[in-house]
Amino acid sequence: MLVSDLNHFLDLPQDTPGPARRLAEHLSNIIRAATAGDVGTAWESALPCRRRPANRRCPGRMIVARTEAGAPIRWHCSVCDDEGVISNWEDSAFDLRRRQLILAEAASEIVIPHEVAAALRDLQLLDTDCERLVFRIRAHNDHAILAATDNDLDELIGFVAAEANSEPNRRRQQRLDAVFDTLNTPARTPGG
Numbered sequence: 001m002l003v004s005d006l007n008h009f010l011d012l013p014q015d016t017p018g019p020a021r022r023l024a025e026h027l028s029n030i031i032r033a034a035t036a037g038d039v040g041t042a043w044e045s046a047l048p049c050r051r052r053p054a055n056r057r058c059p060g061r062m063i064v065a066r067t068e069a070g071a072p073i074r075w076h077c078s079v080c081d082d083e084g085v086i087s088n089w090e091d092s093a094f095d096l097r098r099r100q101l102i103l104a105e106a107a108s109e110i111v112i113p114h115e116v117a118a119a120l121r122d123l124q125l126l127d128t129d130c131e132r133l134v135f136r137i138r139a140h141n142d143h144a145i146l147a148a149t150d151n152d153l154d155e156l157i158g159f160v161a162a163e164a165n166s167e168p169n170r171r172r173q174q175r176l177d178a179v180f181d182t183l184n185t186p187a188r189t190p191g192g
């Protein structure tokens with residue numbers, strides 16, 4: 001069980017070694033997912049497991065659970081025994097809880113490959129609403145499911161297009177173009 005306190009991995013110095021930096025990123029993504037998703041119930045996010053048993057990536061996804069503020073976020077892998085808790089996540093930069101109630105609109109469920117979900121998590125320019133959409137993405141069998149209203153999807157596509165246009169690296173630009181195409185011609189299932 002990995003017991004962590006967000007305060008210990010905020011503002012890591014520039015010379016922090018790679019493994020510590022990757023762990024901090026992993027834990028901050030878990031906070032984003034847990035606070036973007038529903039409270040009180042454990043659910044399987046699209047976040048991949050960090051473990052590499054026998055040099056092969058564990059195929060598991062992070063199952064996250066958040067109860068009330070003041071209680072740690074709990075997480076565990078859907079496949080291996082990796083698990084932990086994170087405390088002091090409240091009101092951090094990774095806390096994506098809604099600050100106000102909004103009217104629920106009908107969302108569609110859009111099936112996307114895990115690579116597209118990963119590219120969405122790497123977007124640098126997202127606003128909080130879109131970040132919440134991206135970190136609410138669930139794992140389902142071999143793919144990921146994005147639940148979004150038409151308006152949400154339009155906004156997200158706008159961010160992807162903006163970032164693709166300003167991306168100087170050709171390979172990353174092609175990755176973003178592929179995301180753009182996937183979101184523009186989504187395989188939808190009616191959701192609720």
Ligand SMILES: [Zn+2]
Pocket residue numbers: 049050051058059060061077078079080081082
């Ligand atoms: Zn695992």
